Amino acid sequence: MARKIGDVIVDLQNISLRFGGVKALTDISFNVREHEVRSIIGPNGAGKSSMLNVINGVYHPQEGQIFFKGALRKKMEPHEAAEQGIARTFQNIALFKGMTVLDNIMTGRNLKMKCNFLQHALYWGAAQREEIAHRIKVEEVIEFLEIQDIRKTPVGRLPYGLQKRVELARALAAEPHILLLDEPMAGMNVEEKQDMCRFILDVNDHYGTTIVLIEHDMGVVMDISDRVVVLDYGKKIGDGEPDEVKNNPEVIKAYLGTSH
């Protein structure tokens, strides 16, 4: 592999998150290094999605600290996380149903677009140039993910697997430093999973994007991850390279104990 794993880019320390009285995450610490593929696994309800939501500012932990690129991060809104280069996909596809594939992916570029609505209204000069410039970037992503033929299709009409790919494309269009993927392969057949794995690795490889991944398919996780963190009932029960984690007795117990 050509890519080099770099320094710690996100460092979560002693994170605890509660909804009302329900504890979603309890005292979890782990870090993500630049350029690596970092997986979070665990049974349903283990707090995996909450973890991603903490990283990109959708949820705010009651306790703990987050260091981003070495600096302590203040409580921030999701759009601020986006501005810092954190993009993500969702467990239940969160595409914009009323828009075409192209428009969905174009939304991923929004932070890089500088024109205001008045310029848009006139659609002349800078606004048009900007649209085109970003369209070119988006077309590269479209080509990269091989979704040329559905470019103008409304996303609602697409099959599940393709929707997932479009969502990835939308996140990629933002040219993120860190890409959070929440079960990108859930509900896919073997072939689609293979494609998606390839795309994830390609992204990691081609753009050097750091990837934080939640996935149920252990085969996939062990194949493509550099390091894996295991959660169970909101607590961390394992962390390390795939082989290490695979042989961790607590992890084995957690997994044997559930139907996954």
Next chain:
Amino acid sequence: MSDARGTAADAASLDTFPRLLMQHARQRPSRPAMREKEYGIWQTYTWAEVADKVRAIAGGLAALGFRRGDRLAVVGDNRPRLYWSVAACQCLGGIPVMMYQDAVAQEMAYVMQDAEIRFACVEDQEQVDKMLEIQGGLPLLEHVIYDDARGLRHYDQPFLHGLDEVVELGTAHAGAHPDFIDREIDKGSPDDVSVMLYTSGTTGKPKGVCQSHSAFIAAARGGCSFDKLSDQDDILSYLPMAWVGDHLFSYAQALVAGFTINCPESGETVMNDLREIGPTYYFAPPRVFENLLTQVMIRMEDASPIKRKLFHHFMDVAKRCGADILDGKSVSGGDRLQYWLGKLFIYGPLKNVLGMSRVRVAYTAGAAIGPDLFRLYRSIGINLKQLYGQTETCAYVCLQPDGQIKLDSVGTPAPNVEVKLADNGEILVRGPMLLKAYYKRPDATAESINAEGYFMTGDAGFFDEDGHLKIIDRAKDVGKLTGGGMFAPNYIENKLKFFQHIKEVVCFGNQRDFVTAFVNIDLEAVGNWAERKGMAYAGYTDLASQPQVYELIRECIEQVNADLASDPNMSESQIKRFLVLHKELDADDGELTRTRKVRRNFVAEKYAVLIDALYAGKTSQYIETQVTYEDGRSNKVSAELVIADAKTFPPQPRKAA
């Protein structure tokens, strides 16, 4: 002469492709030379840009050590940059060797050995992988250049170069040797070999056909003037670059006339891209026209009854008078009005959906086209014509002139081409477009060109009273039944293939008592038919074995038999027995050529047991066959094939004309 091709004086000096290219770059620098659907739009390259790119690539090749006379293998889909590589190679006096992109590595290895390739320019990772696979057996191969870098990042073989890298080398080279390319172009001679195309090789190993600049330019000029092609025309280039037709239409004629080549986004999007571009000049083998029509008919089945009625009504009108209107013959006013309405409501939209609204000239060749099919396209106003030619003649022998279309002929000899018939009916041709030689095969060259300089096409045919050439079959395929009657298998097969339910037929009968046939059903058409009948089936093999399907095929065969019975020469060739094959004939299994022609002898050998069963009077036969899939895996398919009889008819005298 249209001014697009410059003055006569120009023509004299424009005798090689590089010179033609440079001339266009001067004459119409900002006209589009090529377009390619990429990143969602048609990326357009003007003649000036193309010339610059070609110079750069040529410089890069030269920098890599490419020398005059070297051969450059070109493999890939129709991509502008591959066309540029061809031109760049020619600039340096090299010979591009066009290869089929879907050939498996082993097939490629043969050609590359035969042509002593040092340089290869390939499209993408897939082709690079093939090159890497066969590279061990190709000690001469020095450099492999690829166009699309996707997935190749971690390939660190030193002989792999991205085309961009080559262009950079070329730019640097041009800095060091400013007029190097121009000098190289000046060195070129019209008699130099401009390209090597390998014959598909229905029999034996492929042979490299060496064509000179002058031959291809002559063929292209002839065609352009014949159909008045100009720099305003558009063509969609989607047929394999290694096929002579593409080289003539998309490369040679474009460089002569200066029209625009349009490359589709990918194989899957051809239909869509065709519709977007709406070419004015179109070429497709009969198979494509057939498929299109089948699709049209299938889609129309789902239309509302009113629409269906309207459609069929106007198609009848078109059948009645459409072709005559296109040919400029006189047609009654009522029909004209009906046709006009039809054009508004049916033909126009239909042509539009097919992407043929703007088509001015369309050609088909490579195999016989069904007269009904042919007429149908013409009747809705598409100026579809047939041509006849071979790789060895730059695909240029006979053309159908506008207004003189005969459904079963291939037209009159093209400008500057002499055609005559040998005693055995074999067609002989002579003219400026003949091949220079088969590469390293003086024996074969001598064999195919007779003392008077005529190329022996190997096809049998005759001229009708108007001087139009009719092709019957491959001369060597024309055999005799034991009863003495003529057996022209292609002729019979073509008649059968014109039925929408039949995809492929192989007939046997030479030195036999009667004619038998293997049939491949058309899965799409028969599948649809079966669905409407409510029949359940699991895949091709199952469907092919259904008794109703046999009944369907039998009807087709009997219709052909009745037709054959009316032709005194052919009445004995009626098909007595047939079977429907359990698998589709496939190029991957070697049963078809890459241009999808049946390899008759191979099939006969492979399925000898079936032929025996046909002639032994059995009613069924067990067969087991190896099937190769696209990815190279293989599997065995077996079936108990039913053999059926078909009704034959007594010979009937031809009706008085």
Next chain:
Amino acid sequence: MKLKHTVLLGAAIAGLLGSAVASADEQFIGLPSYRVGPYASGGSGLFGGWIDYMQLVNERDGGVNGVKLTWEECETEYNNARGVECYERLKKKGSTGNSVFQPVSTGITYSVLDKVAQDKIPMVTIGYGRTDAADGRVFPWVFPMITTYWSQASAIVNYMGQKEGGMDKLKGKKIGLLYHDSAYGKESHAIMDKLAAKHGFEVIKIAVAHPGNEQQSQWLQIRQAKPDYVVLWGWGVMNPTAIKAAAKTGFPREKLIGVWWSGAEEDTIPAGPAAKGFVAAGFNVAGANYPVVADIKKHVYGKNKGNMEDKARVGSVYYNRGVVHGIITVEAIRKAQEKYGKGKALTGEQMRWGFENLNLDDARLKALGATGFMPPLKITCADHEGPGKVKFQQWDGSQWKVITDWVESDRPLVRGMIEESAAAYAKEKGIKPRDCSKES
């Protein structure tokens, strides 16, 4: 039947395209009516009476000097935009175009105010509309006849003065003004303030938000303020609610004086027994025992050509108001025919002359069988209003009883205000007032 519908449908569509056919001896009157929506109950009575009167003229007299009256209703839903559409739709109908436009909605009146002058169609707004249009020098095409809101307010104050035994007795009194919180309701403010200043009483203005079906807090305020009289300047459901709330608060109904849009059966019946004693102004009176109403019953309902679905409402306040609209319209036609030729259909311009020279004196009213039914009316070039008199009626629990003769308004005061306002308008719009001495 079916064929007929098709024909009619075709005609209707043709009508939509703006063409219409009518023979020359018919006078066309476009009626922008409202029979659905919140004010449908008033609308159905008013337009019923109006149409019945025109029917009467056709049936009994064979038209006006032989000219039959024709009309077409256009539903406005009391909505300005639809009113404008109706105006435009109706204006070209009939052989001479629509000869008079009477929108029966102040909003629509304003919306077409400019248009009528351009199109030369007189607009008659009886008891509503733009008050200062009574100055015919500035508004030659608009006729806010009989009485305007300002005259009415003044007449109501005069009535109070009568009750108190002299205008000077009003000094120091408190008069509550319970008004519909809209442009219509606010029309009362200026005149009441003027009158208050003149007579030395206090006005307590209390707004009721539309639609007015909740007046608890307003009436609590009234109870606190303890006014001597309350003027009910209401519309629609606000009226019965106010009457009921007055009863609930214990405010004597005799001291609750409604304006003419608050004084109909539609306002009292829903209030039930609470309405007994309620007094309201009216430029027409209720009752079916006037000869003109009797004639309608005989000639129209007798032939089963009546417009009212509920015949019991013939003779109600709104119905009779419709009859007044009919009388004025027909009399203007009669007048204009005298000048422009009897037996001929009139243009809007000719009709305007008819209105401007209308003179319904006692004799004429008697001839029409409408003595006491409406006040005598004389319109001049300068004065497009006329008498400005109202009668007061009291609800006795089942019907309206007239309790006064025609009560005058403070003409000089009102006229002064009108002329002032009209002059301001003329100035704003750059209109040069007509010199009425030159009008014939």
Next chain:
Amino acid sequence: MFYREAGQFKASYAEDARIFPIRQDRIGFWVLMLVLGVAVPLFSNEYWLKAILIPVLIFSLAALGLNILTGYAGQLSLGSAAFMAVGAFAAYNFMLRIDGMPFLLALVLAGLTSAGVGILFGLPSLRIKGFYLAVATLAAQFFIVWALVKFPWFSNNSSSGVVTAQAVTILGYTFESPEAKYVLTFLIVAFMALLAKNMVRSSTGRAWMAVRDMDVAAQVIGFRLMRTKLLAFAVSSFYCGVAGALYAYTYIGTVEPEGFNLDLSFKILFMIIIGGVGSIMGSFLGAAFIVLLPILLDNVVPALFGDALGAGFVSNFQLIIFGGLIIFFLIVEPHGLARLWQIAKEKLRLWPFPH
């Protein structure tokens, strides 16, 4: 059927992103513009201009405004008429109080005033959604109309509360005839529709739609909810405001606050639902439908039943038909006329094939 798209390829993104990518649509559009802009004023009669075409255009603009808010940004509003009122009265006051105020500038200022009020009433959208928001917008509806009635300053102390629009003069030309008023309205509406189209096809519109379709995801990819929603309120109110001003100046000629009641707000909402939520063209189709339907019923129903039944019956019957037709339309095509048109167009493009 009449679409001949073969050969219409896009060689640049600018071409690909055109409003009408298909040439036939472009031609059709320009023909329509010529008909509406030239032929109609030349050949149409006064009734059609004054009573139908001008209001259709103005209501289209208002519907467009609401469509931006509801259709594109997903914020349901029941207060559009109030924003029209703000525009109408703002334009009146700008014209009245500033000497030599150019009409077009007054129009823009009216729009801006309305936009400002819109932002104010849009603030709750940051906390509440859906019907709660819809009902909350009723606060705007009632409050604004109340305020306009209550404070006589707005109507220049007019005793009746009704104000008369000043003459419309641009560069010395006074727009008086119905034709001139129509052309002016047409040009303004067409221009604003173009601006709206441009907004919705660029990043602004994508932001709106993203917030509409999935606000959490929109935030996660970097859209700011507050800015996006308030911008939608502002732009929407701007459009309604200009529509209101046009209503006063080129249509009715006078304004009274009650004209802009809840009923009108509902009508505008109907326009976008019937026309098509999230469609520029739908706004126009819906406005035409809602304006024309009662007029058509008015003409047709009496012809069918007029002689048989009473006038009250006829009027009520029209109301029933109107309500019934709206329900019928919602059932048959919940996505509105624009979707019907889209389907028809798809059919025409594929003709003679069914799919």
Next chain:
Amino acid sequence: MQFFIEVLIGGLLSGVMYALVALGFVLIYKASGVFNFAQGAMVFFAALTFVGFQEVLPGWLGLEAGSNTVFWLAFLLAFIAMIVLGVATERIVLRPLVNQPHITLFMATIGLTYLVEGVAQMVWGANVRGLDLGIVDEPIAWLMDNYEIGVSKFDLFAAGVAASLVALLALLFQYTKVGRALRAVADDHQAALSIGIPLQTIWRVVWAVAGFVALVAGMIWGARNGVQFALTFTALKALPVLILGGFTSVPGAIIGGLIIGASEKLAEVYVGPYVGGGIEGWFPYMLALAFLLVRPEGLFGEKHIDRV
């Protein structure tokens, strides 16, 4: 002080009236997620039908006008009419629109409003009628005499009716099969379907119950202000109650109604004079809005967390 108390009591009692109308909204919204704008028209329709029958029945059956028999017969017939209307609405309007966006259903109910208004006036005419329930709208004498606080007997009666209606509904939901099914449906349509609750039956029942509530509301409002078109405007009074109380909460509707009623009266009396009065039209909305800014889910609405 008396005055304040009087205003407060009056406001609370008006609030009960608002709550009565809001109740119909809540029932339908809870069961089918439809924001039924036609509730106001249904109130009008119900009242008009009741009065209409009261008028025609004596003639038809030869009964004595104003007798108890006529009253209850008219009530019964009006109730049947409301059931027919409810069931027809479910069948003709809602069922074809199932799974459509809420706004579409909302629009359909506005269409329904026009339709119901048209039908009501077409059948019974546009005449304004009085409705006498036999309870006079007068202040209770001893309160008036002893404390100078005017509390209307009628308003008390209305409050009593509203209270019994709410109690009745509570019993219905708590102790009947349909009621339990209804609560299940309100919680989760899909889940309810999956355990075999026939949604459409539930909807029909709910529309019929809403019709009954409309009838009661219509009769009380009609007795107060007369039976006329303006009854449809009662819906406008109910809407702020709904945002305040939450669309899905019956207690919310009651308490919301009380809050709105009391506060709007107090505002009109104590704030109104400073701004020119007539603020009742918008004040409840502003109040509800201000409240929502603090608690977006309303008084009793369930808190909703977006899961991503």
